[in-house]
Amino acid sequence: MGDHTDDQAVSGEVAEPAAARVGTAAREDAEPEASDQAGDGGPGAAEGRLADRRRRALAFALAVARKPYWDPPHASYTIRRWPDLTACLVATFFFWLSLTPSLVPRPWYYQGAIGGITAAIGYGLGALLSWLYRLSTPKRWQPSPRVRARAWLAYLLVLPWAIGVMLGQSADLQRELRRLQELPPTLTWHSILIALISLVVLSTLLVIARAVRLLTRAVTRLLARVMPWPFAVALGLALTSVIVVVGTRDVVWDRGVLGVAEAWAKAKDSSTDPGVMRPYSPLVSGSPDSLISWEDLGNKGRTFTGTAPSDDEITGFTGESALSPIRAYVGRAAYEDYEDGAQLAVRELERTGAFDREVLAVTGTTGTGWVNPTTVEALEFMHGGDTAIVTMQYSYMPSWASFMVDRNEAGIATRALFNAVYARWEQEPADERPELLVFGESLSVAAVEAAFDGVDDMVERTDGALLIGPPDYSPIHAELTERRDPDSPVWRPVYENGRHVRFAQYPEQDLALPRGAVWEEPRVVYLQNASDPVVWWSWDLLFERPEWLDEPLGPDVTSSIDWFPFVTFWQTTVDMAVSYGAPAPHGHRYGSNPVAAWAEIAPPAGWTATDTERLSFLLEVRHPPRHGWAG
Template sequence: MDAVDGADAPQDVNPEPHRSRARERAVAYLGRISYSGLAVATAFLWFSATPSLLPRGPLFQGIVSGAAAAVGYCLGAFFAWLVRFMLSRDRRWPSPPWYLWAALGVIFAVGTSVMFYWYSVWQTEIRSLMKVDQLSWTAYPLIIVVSVVVFVLLMVIGQLWAALVVWSVRKLNRFAPPRISAVAGATVIVLITVFILNGVVANYSMKWLNASFAAANDETDATTSAPTTTVRSGGPGSLVTWGSLGREGRRFVANGPDVQQLSAFNGAPAMEPIRAFVGLGSGNDLRANATLAADELVRAGGLDRAVVAIGSATGSGWLNKATVDSLEYMYNGNVATVSMQYSYLPSWLSFLVDSERARQAGSALFEAVDARIQQLPEGRRPKVVVFGESLGSFGAEAAFGTVPTVVARTNGALFVGPTFNNQLWSDATAARDPGSPQVLPIYDDGRHVRFIADASDLNRPDTPWLDPRVVYLQHASDPIAWWSPRLILNEPEWLKEEHGRDVLGAMTWMPFVTFLQVSADMAVSVNVPDGHGHNYLSAIPYSWADILQPPGWTQDKTERLLPLLHRD
């Protein structure tokens, strides 16, 4: 009985040994924290609050700050280790005394408070400039929370990765000298990491993304219905079915101004605009789809129109409505527009992983349509223009190896929001006239090509503008144009020169940090009003009017047209 009672009685468990071990582990972990790493992380944290191209809300500011601090920590810790290694491989270096840690803590607290003040000043300035809502006080606690979470997460990932390297080096030390095993161990872990990210994570992620966006591509808006006219793809007599067009293709052929709207605007009987489109539902062979799109254009009577507009879409088939609608109003419907889909992915994803398909699709579509037009007698050929926005501008350039080739093979071109990958845009910018800035270059004295940020730049420079005319519409604050991996270690020309009209003068380049800032700007590039970031609308009709100079069209008509235009 006593034994049973003794078994049931509370045991005398002393928690102190467990607490002591926990304290020892915590002290040991803190002892491994790099003082130099934290010092540089603090500086990078402050740098991350400086302004970039667009307003940053608390979520993206927190991500940028946490990531910048993590990068700073890694750099500080690495260079501190490198200095110690170069001075002595055997010497045991003492930890910084407590008062240095205390000083760093005070500097961090004071400096971060100052950082928040200047962050508020800069955000107020850029938000006023772009006419977006100001930040509320709740943004600042959220920035702190997100920054800490991102910093800790990246640090844990980095430490786990470093632990794998150390483990592999120790294993290899049994078979090779320390220096060889160190290099080999690090190389093995790097290769395994790359294989996992590229071969496993990226592969399965892309399959999942394609499946998800393919399902979205099959959806049809409730307000969109199949056309009942023969001049639209998916309608009666069309070579492609309504269901094959994809969501964006169905929007494209079902929308736009009708004959009544065009007639009322222009005060004269209008023609019904032709819109030809081929989606991925017709197959995955880009060249075959381009041929089908050209055949569909011919079937609908597109070669009999005054203008044939060849549009390079973004990945999912999206086209800026304002770009197409403007042409149809200017020519009172006497226009045929043709385009095709080449991906299920939205523009930003296609930009990162599918840009080669954009190039192939743009080139194939232009060549297929141009081949049909060249078969006509020269006097019967319509005007041919090309256009594209964002990744679409990259695809629209693809059929032309040089800027003079665009001039030679078309009657005009409008490239909106070019990406940093656009080859012709990069070539023309690099060959700009001396004294003209990178954000708004003057190329070949503006003879055929003009770079503009708004309609007022169409007259820049004040020299004759010869036909055919090409316009690059770009904003100084558009991160899609100015992002580049080179931002990590190289200061771009557009930050060395006088900043663009909607970029704060306080924006300065800092290694790693500016790259993170502009990367975050890309994610919110369309969340700003027209005229800023990657949001293009009001300059489009002015550009088309100057490129094509439609008969009877006036600036007054352009101003009346503006309220009727929308991007989506």
């Protein structure tokens, strides 16, 4: 089972490769004839050289056919060692699995990366099987050189054809998925480049793994000089593990990946996006009248307050006299701890008269401090600008880095903010208080949910909530999904017959479900697309089949999708990076759907379905889809 080259180097002889032996013999046989023809200086000389090259090529091909692999000259060779055939077969199988479709269409270069990573996992599993076979059967069967050569030759001859067929089928499956998610069926699928990228990634990971093995051997041999061999092996493995873990975590990850991400994010946070100007309205943070300086808002805070719509813009939509909306934003540089930041936010709300508005909304931010302008403006235009929206930045790191480093900080910050705003809101006369709403998107959904002890607490202390694209670890979302009504799918759960909470991908039709059920206030809406990898990604995908692959599948999930250990995890991980590639409502794009959701949660008097359509169109024009990760 597999290739084991150590046995062939026991004698210490350095075996000359067959191709080199045959090539040398061919050159020796051809030299006299070639020199005789060269003496003519005529056409015969050229024909002789051509015949010589043909003989050499034929001799080389025969040598490769007899022995299409290479034996290391010594058993100690670790990095420069011919691959294991069993491991190669399993790696090829895993590469094929990586070509299956996932939640969203993916570009060819990401497919190359996924293919290399999953092939490396397959190679490791195959190598483990070979090792276990050698370990469990001391008197194991070993293939003869002829059988071994024919096995390798068959693999090498079939592999290019098989890879071509696999990549062709995967392109067809990607086109099917694109049609399902309203994308043009045309597809750029560079099969050769996919195979090359996968091979480079696989080779790199294999070399790294063999280098670690070589390090383990070296450490073990050094320790064996001062202690018995079994103890040296155990201690060598332990020391190598520590070196690899510490090196990967502290050097590669913390000082490398996170260090670069933090430096980039810090520079970005100190910048201002093109077209964003400091506001002079006293109703927004960062203005000359504000308690928070323009510089302390951070990049996303300056965009949030510097792009607030004017009363004239809102009047142009409503046709009636409108107010300038209030936007309060506390940047991370403006406070020391979260309680201080929350109190600063309350003072900013008091300064602007926010507690006299019709609607007061509290929202969380993503890692960079981003807030979706479509969700904010939907509420502001809908209520004629008679709104106040407040948030507090807890980090300037990208969401993926914030998730890895300080995921819990988002919930702690948002809980402090909501509790402070809620305590001040309660001081207002009950019949004069503004509607108190909460909302969030992506990472900020988990942050908003952390402000409450459960869905009942959220319903008790707010007048409504809009939560968009909730990550898998969002506490209330996880509870609602787990306790959903029987027979409702995980991608469109029904909780308590839709009494307070409803889920939607297509709000106009999904929020009407279940049919005939009364939707009581306060109302909570979750916008979640069945194909959103942010909603479904979790570490459990490594070893456990997820419920979102059970029948019936979501409306934009291809029937060709399936779960495979390790493979689905990496596919979904990469899907998050390209989740903005499809139009709304697919992937992690939600477009203007917040308009329809707000129309159900907190509609103003006289609001109609036509108004929802008009506002949706306006916001799609004001905020057209852009590629890239927002927060």
